[in-house]
Amino acid sequence: MRKTLAILLFAVATTAGAQSFQLHGFVSAREIYVSSQPSWLQGGAGRFDVGADTVDDHKLVSMYNAQxxxxxxxMSWFLVHADGVARRQxxxxxxxxxxxxxxxxxxxFNDHFRLRAGEFWLPTSRENTDPLWTxxxxxxxxxxxxxMAQxxxxxxxxxxxxxxxxxxVGATAFRGNDTMGTLLAGRGWTFGNYLAAxxxxxxxxxxELTRPFGEDLDGKNGYAERVRISLPERAMLQVTHIDNRATISPVKVKDEEPWATRFNIVGLEIGSTAPITVAGEWMRGSTExxxxxxxxxxxxxxxxxLGSYKYAHERFSGRIERFATNxxxxxxxxLAREHGHAITVAWMHETNPRSRAxxxxxxxxxxxxxxAPAFDPRTGGSTITAEYRYSF
Incomplete structure (x- = not known):
């Protein structure tokens, strides 16, 4: 993967002057007031990307991120894309x-077909629809x-x-995702915006540590299939099936635990380009x-x-959800049981096309x-987040 990226970057550097080349991204700063136990990213059991010292504590955390x-x-029928992340955790x-x-x-690609090869997001999310999967x-x-981000x-x-x-309609054959399900089984559902690299x-x-994306463990392909029905600029419905087809083992393989994970996602969006947008997704599956x-x-x-209303430079959004494992x-x-729910409300102000608060x-x-006994089972909590983002 590193060699492939180096070749792509070299090709871009030597030909960008004569070709169509676009660089895009953003930098962001966040102040987060969190009331929750230590984050799963700190080796704790908290459900957020940040956490306090104990389940009954709170903390103000500064975060910086760039994508x-x-x-x-x-050529008109060929595109190369790469993106990455830099962050202060x-x-x-x-x-x-x-x-x-x-x-x-x-x-x-042409007008009807597109063949993509590399590492990429599957086009399932109805909320992460902006560039760079934001x-x-x-x-x-x-x-x-x-x-999905993890x-x-x-x-x-x-x-x-x-x-x-x-x-x-689309179909995907993939490898290097045999540990899919490790995090979900180990600590349950979480909430944040952490993009695993x-x-x-x-x-x-x-x-333990797990590597979600990397060397393949069993030499077998996983597969994904999807069907989307759309009314352009008005509504869409998509059904997706994903199965990593990992071969489970009683012992670790290449220092990793293979998890055989399969699930379905149903996604719906209404008012795609209208001031009022309603979107939702449902996922159900298993991991072994x-x-x-x-x-x-x-x-x-x-x-x-999720419901959202856009007026002039303001956007108001709210999301309700439930989650479970067993x-x-x-x-x-x-011991694997959890049932919970969450609510999120957000206000976004676009100062200009490049700035967002x-x-x-x-x-x-x-x-x-x-x-495990060392962890508090009360894994819920809350966050209040203020963010400024500058895009380029």
Missing amino acids: VGFDWTP QSGHVGGKRIGLVQAYADV SKYTITYSALNSW EVRPIGADLQWSPSFYVT YNENLPTPEP VGFPGGSFTMDFDTAYL NASHPATD GLEYCRVSGDRPGL
């Missing part, structure tokens, strides 16, 4: 990367898309066919891991509904009784 990407189109961050690659892919609606993403990003090839303005190690509360003498399967489920065998004492409140209710 930069480029699009190079040397809260002290105590376990594992992780301050600078990392998020996407790197090439497209070959949201125009909220600062904190839903539980569904927070997890553990679901194919490294492979995607073929998309659009026979008309109203129908799009390629070959990055992230913590679980055991404590092996251990000496058997295996463990966890079911998971989450859904959110042991698929339904034992009397279910935002204020957001997010509250999560939910416990995880099956955490």
Whole structure:
């Protein structure tokens, strides 16, 4: 992956003067008042990207972030894209990367077909629809898309066919995502905007480290399929199925635990370009891991509904959601069980096309009784976030 990116960057540097080349990105600063136990990113069990010292404590945290990407189109039917992230995290961050690659892919396309190869986001999210997989609606993403940002990003090839303005179908073959489900099973659903980078190690509360995107573990392809029905600029409905087809093992493989994870996503959006937008997604699936003498399967489920109103330079958005996990065998004492809900309200002010200021409140209710004794099962909490973002 690094060699591929270096070749792409060299090609851009030597030909950008004569070709279509666009550089885009943003820098942001956030002040977050958090009431929650230490974050999962600190090796704790808190559901946010930041946390306080204890479950009953609160803290003011400063965060800085930058995302930069480029699009190079040397020919009308060929595009190369890459983007990455640089960030300053809260002290105590376990594992992780301050600078990392998020996407790197090439497209070959015409009016009806598009073939994409590399590492890329699947086009499922109805809230992360702005460039660089960001949201125009909220600062904190839903539980569904927070997890997608951490553990679901194919490294492979995607073929998309659009026979008309109203129908799009796509299929993806991918590798390098065999640990998908590790974070979700280890610490449950979380809320934030952390984009895991390629070959990055992230913590679980055991404590262990997992690498969501990197070397393939079993030499098998995972697959994804999707169908989208659209009324251009008015509404869309999409159904997606994803299965990493990982081969579970009673022992670690290349120092990682393979998790066989499969799930479906149904996404809906109404008023795509109107002042009032309503969007939602529902995800349901399971993830399975092996251990000496058997295996463990966890079911998971989450859904959110988002409404947004845009007027002049102001945007007001609200989101409600629920989330759950449970042991698929339904034992009397279910250590994997969690049921919770969350509410998020946000105001965005666009000073000009390049500047955005935002204020957001997010509250999560939910416990995880099956955490190890060293962790407090009260994993909910709240954040108040003020953000300024400058785009280029």
